[in-house]
Amino acid sequence: MLTKKLNRFNTLRNQILTVFLFVMTVVLLFVGVTTFHVVSTLLKNNAEEQIEQTVTQANGRLEALYKQLDGLTNQITTNMYVQQMLLKEVNGDYLGFRERQNLQQLVNSFQTYSDGIQSFELYTSNYKRVFPLDEIDLVNRLGIHWVKQAEEAKGKMVWIGRDPKSPHFFVVLRQIRLMDRWFSPGGYLLVRINPEYFQFTDFITSKTKKQGYMLVADRDLTPIFSNFVGDSKEILHAQQRTVQQNGEEYIVVKQTSPLTGWVLMIVTPVSALTDGVAILKNTILFSGAIGFLIFFIFSLFLSTMVTQPILKLTKAMQRGKDGELRPSPPISSTVEINELNDTYNALVENINHLIQVVYEKELVRSRAELKALQAQINPHFLFNTLDALYWSLVEKEEEELAQVVLNMSELFRYTVSNSKQDEWVTLYEEIEHIRRYMEIMKLRWGDRLLWNIVIPASCFDIRIPKLLIQPLVENAVLHGIGNKTDLGIVWVTVEDCHESSDIVIKVADDGYGMDEQTKEKVNELLNNKEVSSAKGSGMALVNVNKRLQLYYGEERKLVIHSELGQGTVVLLKIPKSGEE
Incomplete structure (x- = not known):
């Protein structure tokens, strides 16, 4: 229970407020104590100086009385x-x-x-x-x-x-x-x-404005006049500037007349000198309380102004914990808070984008797995049937047809395998799959179809997503060569870019190519971020482009060069490192 209360108090706003108030309290105490000490000392010194001046004036008046008495006796004599x-x-x-x-x-x-x-x-x-x-x-x-x-x-x-x-x-x-x-x-x-x-104590009172006492003694310190209620002998023989009597402290200011040799003393209670100090103390305390209250209000306002944007941003982050990732609205605050808010919004945008990418990737994968499952209807029966057909053709010495059946069997095995470890294959395995596909297509097109595959041995072991290139070759055969009545050629070339970390895969045909309208349509499909399940011309390009971006990032995409009557070239770049 205590920990919860402490955690509730341990907020940034309360910490800022506490630090501000602590600093202000220290400053007020230092200023108050220093001011009180300096001003009280100044008041006391000024009072003592005033008393000393009064003693001098009183001594002068005493000498004047003495001279008056001397003059009077001189007149008589x-x-x-x-x-x-x-x-x-x-x-x-x-x-x-x-x-x-x-x-x-x-x-x-x-x-x-x-x-x-x-x-x-x-x-x-x-x-x-x-x-x-x-x-x-x-x-x-x-x-x-x-x-x-x-x-x-x-x-x-x-x-x-x-x-x-x-x-x-x-x-x-x-x-x-x-x-x-x-x-x-x-x-x-x-x-x-x-x-x-x-006796002229009224003069002392009017000059000092304090509760002072006067003592006058002759050369032998015999009191001539004294209105002091205490022990005047102790005062007359005191060597220090201050004396204690009856629990009260007195300041003694004395002066000896060079004319008469008399000693004149003014005795003032210290409490009378420090009357203004009490008023000063109360004034400082009152001013400190007012200053503390004003600074408390200012600190409360400032800490709230500083922490309010952070609290809004924190609430936005807490909503993200519940699965609601929304950008925080712009905050009119300091540069640092605005930068933090912008960074959070950018982070939310990136996370939402990644969620969308992962969702689309999983959607594509789910569809591929669904199609693979649909293609796996009794696959053992299919493979056994193809195997029986192959051996039947071998017995009849139909070598060409037997090879076609064998290629179909391998092609089906390559295609319908859906284990996660088979999701990525080597570039060599993908090229071999393309060779088998072209052998089958050769049975259909006969001498009208030729192909040329070039791949450096250094690229054999580069891993790529399965069926990344074959749909492009299939698209080149069906839409490039299929419309021709004469000989058609398909080129599959892998180039190792030694100066970079990528390889370039090029699939080209010498078919009729595409007009501007068709190219615009294909490019529009490639730039569409929605996952498409449509069928028809260009869908193979769209699906390959989407998979390319899902596996390697959105900066990766197919590049198509096509001119009407001059064929089509499809380029894609993938990293040599394979999986990213």
């Missing part, structure tokens, strides 16, 4: 009123309450120009606080370490980081240099900054 008040303090003139209030109002007025400033604190050169109005000194406020750094910076802003007293805020410190006293130390300005001052 170089303000003339601030310089005068601190110079007065250095000269030993202590500031009164009112002067401190005015100084605080002036400094705080700068706070309106920057949203991220929480407060300002002003200290004298000996670390005493001018405002806010309390007695805490700068060393206790920050520690001597940061004070020394501010002094070493010589008027430049120093980033301290988290406020020791209030870690929620950041602190910067700047030493004030007195311009009217050769830029000698005159005090210190401390600025408390809100963390929101450095």
Whole structure:
């Protein structure tokens, strides 16, 4: 059962369809996988480049905020009123309450120009606080370490980081240099900054269009700002470009500011970078499915178009198996299919022709056997009678008549033998049969009949169909010589064509010959392919011609030359090899 199903599937159409679909599937998979890999890599690289550009821009913005803070503190420290008040303090003139209030109002007025400033604190050169109005000194406020750094910076802003007293805020410190006293130390300005001052995640989101996180850390990798929900320390100390946290992979792009030494990082989930990859994958799958469907329909149409003519030709061949050999109608297809169809039609035509030839040959043979059977009515009685007659004539010393009776007996034996092995005889045996026939005819025609037989000894053993030549001789005697009142001669000549593989047999007479009308009639009979059973003049020629073509092929035929008053010559060529 399984074998039958497999055989039913194992058709040329299904094989072509399967091969086409297999090739298309391989091509679609290769193109799809390659496209997905290339485009996804390109999308990821473009996203990373965009993030790097964003980091650069964010770092520039961060430096701009730092410069803004530096410029603000510089304005305060170089303000003339601030310089005068601190110079007065250095000269030993202590500031009164009112002067401190005015100084605080002036400094705080700068706070309106920057949203991220929480407060300002002003200290004298000996670390005493001018405002806010309390007695805490700068060393206790920050520690001597940061004070020394501010002094070493010589008027430049120093980033301290988290406020020791209030870690929620950041602190910067700047030493004030007195311009009217050769830029000698005159005090210190401390600025408390809100963390929101450095917060610009909306900028990151608008630039990257991705779900990104930003981390800003100072030189010591102390976080200044971070909106990352995970462990920011691991991110800050990561050496690789990608990190894993909570089962999710992140890409880390960082840049160090040459101005501040701060490190700015943008952390983006890999899944956010590959949002378009999922759409790309679905698009490729959908396009591949559509392409596969279109190619399936095309392959089905093409395989059907290729195999349909072959199926028609196969059905025509299957009808031939049932005995119905008919040509296949013309097919409008490829050159190869048309050539195959034409070859099959030619083969059918040849087979039908061979069937017709074999049929006609068997018909002729059947008729010959029927005639032989009819002639074999008690043949032993006939031969015994002729034998008794022969010996009776010998006893009466009628030698001539006895020879005639003997010739008749041999002639009958030669003619009525119908065994298949006697269907072919040697040329010598056929010529001997003709001699006996002519001897009998001599009894009838007397001295009016002469004959001449010429055959090379090399042709004696060539095998020919029995009674192939004798009917021609009989026709020459009856229709050629029989109408004459004077002497008539019959010639039987066998010529060995050494330059070819044929021999030429010629039967000629010097009778009256044939007029044009008779020749046309005879030629028409010879060219008629139907098997004739008619009797009369010319039928011997027709039967011999038909047997010649049946045994040796249609290219073999009798050639007749005849002129009125000049006799008739009948030529036939047969191969030296004998049976074909």
